[in-house]
Amino acid sequence: MSEYIPLETLAQKAQNDLKAINDKIAAGSLSVKDRMAIPQQEMPAREPKKRAREMDEVAMGYTKEQAIVEANRCLQCKNQPCVAGCPVNVPIPQFLAKVAEGKFKEAVDVIKTTNLLPSICGRVCPQEIQCQGVCTVGKSLKDAEKSVSIGRLERFVADYERENNLATVLEVAPETGKKVAVIGSGPAGLTVAADVRRAGHTVTVFEAFHKTGGVMVYGIPEFRLPKAIVSNEVEMLKKMGVEFRTNFLVGRTGTLMQLLKEQGYDAAFVGTGAGLPKFMNIPGENLIGVFSANEYLTRANLMKAYNTEKADTPLFTAKHVVVVGGGNVAMDAARMALRLGAEQVDVVYRRTKNEMPARREEVAHAEEEGVNFRFLENPVEIKGDENGKVNAVTVLSYELGEPDASGRRSPVAVNGSEHSIECDAVIVALGNGSNPLMVQTTPGLEANKRGNIVTDENAQTSIPAVWAGGDIVLGAATVILAMGEGRKAAASINEYLSTKK
Amino acid sequence: MHTIIEKRQLSADVYYLKVSAPDIARNRKAGQFVLVQIDIDYGERIPLTIADASAEEKWIALVFQTVGATTLKLAQKKEGEKIAAILGPLGQPTHIEKKGTVVCVGGGIGVAPLHPIVQAHKQAGNKVIVIMGARNKDLLIFEEEMRALADELIIMTDDGSAGTKGLVTEPLKALCEKEPKPAEVVAIGPPIMMKFCALTTKPYNVHTVVSLNTIMIDGTGMCGGCRVTIGGETKFVCVDGPEFDGHLVDFDNMMMRMKSYKERETADMHKCRAQAQADALSNK
Numbered sequence: 001m002s003e004y005i006p007l008e009t010l011a012q013k014a015q016n017d018l019k020a021i022n023d024k025i026a027a028g029s030l031s032v033k034d035r036m037a038i039p040q041q042e043m044p045a046r047e048p049k050k051r052a053r054e055m056d057e058v059a060m061g062y063t064k065e066q067a068i069v070e071a072n073r074c075l076q077c078k079n080q081p082c083v084a085g086c087p088v089n090v091p092i093p094q095f096l097a098k099v100a101e102g103k104f105k106e107a108v109d110v111i112k113t114t115n116l117l118p119s120i121c122g123r124v125c126p127q128e129i130q131c132q133g134v135c136t137v138g139k140s141l142k143d144a145e146k147s148v149s150i151g152r153l154e155r156f157v158a159d160y161e162r163e164n165n166l167a168t169v170l171e172v173a174p175e176t177g178k179k180v181a182v183i184g185s186g187p188a189g190l191t192v193a194a195d196v197r198r199a200g201h202t203v204t205v206f207e208a209f210h211k212t213g214g215v216m217v218y219g220i221p222e223f224r225l226p227k228a229i230v231s232n233e234v235e236m237l238k239k240m241g242v243e244f245r246t247n248f249l250v251g252r253t254g255t256l257m258q259l260l261k262e263q264g265y266d267a268a269f270v271g272t273g274a275g276l277p278k279f280m281n282i283p284g285e286n287l288i289g290v291f292s293a294n295e296y297l298t299r300a301n302l303m304k305a306y307n308t309e310k311a312d313t314p315l316f317t318a319k320h321v322v323v324v325g326g327g328n329v330a331m332d333a334a335r336m337a338l339r340l341g342a343e344q345v346d347v348v349y350r351r352t353k354n355e356m357p358a359r360r361e362e363v364a365h366a367e368e369e370g371v372n373f374r375f376l377e378n379p380v381e382i383k384g385d386e387n388g389k390v391n392a393v394t395v396l397s398y399e400l401g402e403p404d405a406s407g408r409r410s411p412v413a414v415n416g417s418e419h420s421i422e423c424d425a426v427i428v429a430l431g432n433g434s435n436p437l438m439v440q441t442t443p444g445l446e447a448n449k450r451g452n453i454v455t456d457e458n459a460q461t462s463i464p465a466v467w468a469g470g471d472i473v474l475g476a477a478t479v480i481l482a483m484g485e486g487r488k489a490a491a492s493i494n495e496y497l498s499t500k501k
Numbered sequence: 502m503h504t505i506i507e508k509r510q511l512s513a514d515v516y517y518l519k520v521s522a523p524d525i526a527r528n529r530k531a532g533q534f535v536l537v538q539i540d541i542d543y544g545e546r547i548p549l550t551i552a553d554a555s556a557e558e559k560w561i562a563l564v565f566q567t568v569g570a571t572t573l574k575l576a577q578k579k580e581g582e583k584i585a586a587i588l589g590p591l592g593q594p595t596h597i598e599k600k601g602t603v604v605c606v607g608g609g610i611g612v613a614p615l616h617p618i619v620q621a622h623k624q625a626g627n628k629v630i631v632i633m634g635a636r637n638k639d640l641l642i643f644e645e646e647m648r649a650l651a652d653e654l655i656i657m658t659d660d661g662s663a664g665t666k667g668l669v670t671e672p673l674k675a676l677c678e679k680e681p682k683p684a685e686v687v688a689i690g691p692p693i694m695m696k697f698c699a700l701t702t703k704p705y706n707v708h709t710v711v712s713l714n715t716i717m718i719d720g721t722g723m724c725g726g727c728r729v730t731i732g733g734e735t736k737f738v739c740v741d742g743p744e745f746d747g748h749l750v751d752f753d754n755m756m757m758r759m760k761s762y763k764e765r766e767t768a769d770m771h772k773c774r775a776q777a778q779a780d781a782l783s784n785k
Binding site: 249387 | 525544765
């Protein structure tokens with residue numbers, strides 16, 4: 001774990017680094033060797049112990065100098081592995097070149113040729129396994145963590161554009177008179193809405209919740225992705241003419257077939273996400289104080305329950321919280337628990353740190369903030385008091401055995417290792433299944449045995465004029481993969497509508 | 502936004518609201534419910550059962566008791582005012598088919614959600630016996646509607662101020678003892694009443710449907726806050742229910758879970774009541 005460095009120190013260092021770069025350029029040019037020697041710029045973050053009790057965003061974003069310095073680390077290599085590593089193929093070297101020149105607005109315009117939500121992706125994409133995972137700089141330094149910080153730069157230019165009110169509403173082609181229904185306003189849905197609207201089609205986005213943004217507003221916490229940023233992106237779509245209908249649950253308020261056959265929609269995109277929390281099916285799971293991570297996070301994020309003065313949605317207050325799971329959602333829940341007043345938060349994970357599916361950065365942030373990790377343990381029972389309130393979790397110890405189908409070493413329970421962790425709340429963060437509502441209420445919509453909608457290579461479903469993408473197709477994945485699916489679907493929808501009479 | 506078309510006070514703390522909701526009115530079926538939210542930023546989402554609806558006139562009727570922050574604020578709304586958000590219809594509809602005699606038991610405010618189910622069973626050609634229960638005469642709601650619909654109406658009150666003094670389980674037991682036994686019993690009311698209705702019918706092996714109203718947030722299966730134990734398995738009231746086989750429901754676990762936020766609810770009631778009194782005083 002690296003030591004916490006405050007913003008002021010990082011900013012000062014960047015100024016010195018930038019001066020050195022400018023001196024080199026003035027003296028001739030920056031060689032590859034020079035570029036490789038530029039120190040990687042760290043992301044300024046708020047002080048760990050303080051931020052752990054507040055909802056404000058943790059990562060503060062680069063300073064201008066940091067951005068220019070970091071962008072100069074890009075070698076502008078010929079084969080551009082980063083572009084192929086990006087699910088939506090952002091022209092990364094081109095945008096980095098603009099940043100290096102200090103042309104931040106031009107840089108964000110380059111990104112927006114393929115990615116409409118850079119302020120979101122710059123924050124929540126797992127760059128370390130995508131663009132940065134294959135970066136030539138990281139490869140040369142034999143450490144992917146030393147790759148060019150593409151995500152941080154993406155965020156920087158997107159924030160620069162928004163904070164300086166430079167965003168331009170995307171151009172919309174002349175009205176075609178065709179109507180498209182987008183079901184779900186998460187990352188997949190918003191991407192489809194933008195791309196289809198740009199082609200001149202009328203777009204209505206249907207959202208079951210009272211706020212738009214899907215998992216970006218109910219799931220991902222404010223301290224990782226400020227809600228104002230998500231609503232800003234939605235506002236841009238509204239300015240393009242996209243209509244949003246909240247509190248409309250397709251399948252119940254109106255069925256997909258009603259939309260297509262009676263309401264005059266020519267095509268539909270289903271991006272309803274993975275929204276059915278998995279539980280452990282162990283004794284005591286229905287005691288008071290046991291939550292799915294979805295419930296815990298939705299109460300705090302979407303329903304604003306952390307604001308106990310204003311919000312009507314109550315919060316369950318707990319001093320010692322146990323979070324079960326090792327993914328990003330588990331990290332969000334653990335860090336949220338601290339912000340909601342927990343004195344101790346333990347993350348229980350049945351493998352070790354190396355096997356955790358959560359992003360390194362999220363794990364590091366959680367550690368800095370004081371989240372305690374208990375590896376190689378897994379709950380077998382939850383115990384409660386006479387009022388049905390949780391007071392302990394019984395866990396078994398594990399050791400790592402042979403690698404399983406996923407390539408991770410599978411945990412094996414140690415006989416007789418049962419012991420107990422005292423706590424007053426348990427949050428289960430073991431992933432989500434797919435919500436069956438669309439399939440149940442749409443005759444002919446084909447799903448696999450996991451409940452995911454089946455699509456072809458163009459994201460088209462078993463029903464003509466219906467496309468699907470994001471977690472409802474992929475199973476629980478990431479924002480950027482959902483957007484990648486959305487782009488593919490939108491292209492196919494636009495082509496379909498251009499030939500449809 | 503949904504306009505309040507009509508508002509009536511049914512008893513001391515029970516209200517009836519007829520609200521415009523064209524899509525919900527068109528697609529709703531007996532047994533389904535909605536989630537109501539008064540304030541988009543800070544309001545909570547509470548489940549309320551649909552008590553009546555007209556697809557042609559594009560409205561649904563909601564009946565609620567003032568028990569928390571949202572219901573108290575809802576009770577203060579006037580005709581012509583708007584409700585910020587109503588999501589629905591949610592949940593699985595009641596299974597309706599012609600099956601003979603159906604006994605519908607409604608306790609307290611549970612008579613309201615029972616109303617569309619009685620309507621549907623009548624339409625399907627069933628003989629419907631309605632048992633209504635309340636603490637006293639003043640707390641009986643929907644009596645006229647039920648009298649008009651039911652083939653037979655039995656009223657029970659705790660104090661004998663209307664109908665017969667006693668519990669709804671007494672006539673229910675008597676009906677189960679007679680031959681032919683009822684084809685089905687539908688019981689909606691306080692959890693404790695539903696629990697005892699299920700216990701009453703169990704020895705006679707009469708299929709008993711209960712409708713659960715647990716704590717919910719999204720109402721679409723996403724949070725699991727409404728989960729209950731049905732025959733040893735975890736089910737979600739919002740998407741698997743709200744109706745379940747009463748003989749399989751773990752009522753004790755459900756009642757325990759419904760107390761999760763008891764302290765906060767009590768505090769809210771005090772706060773809202775104090776605010777309402779202050780408002781009333783300042784209006785004078």
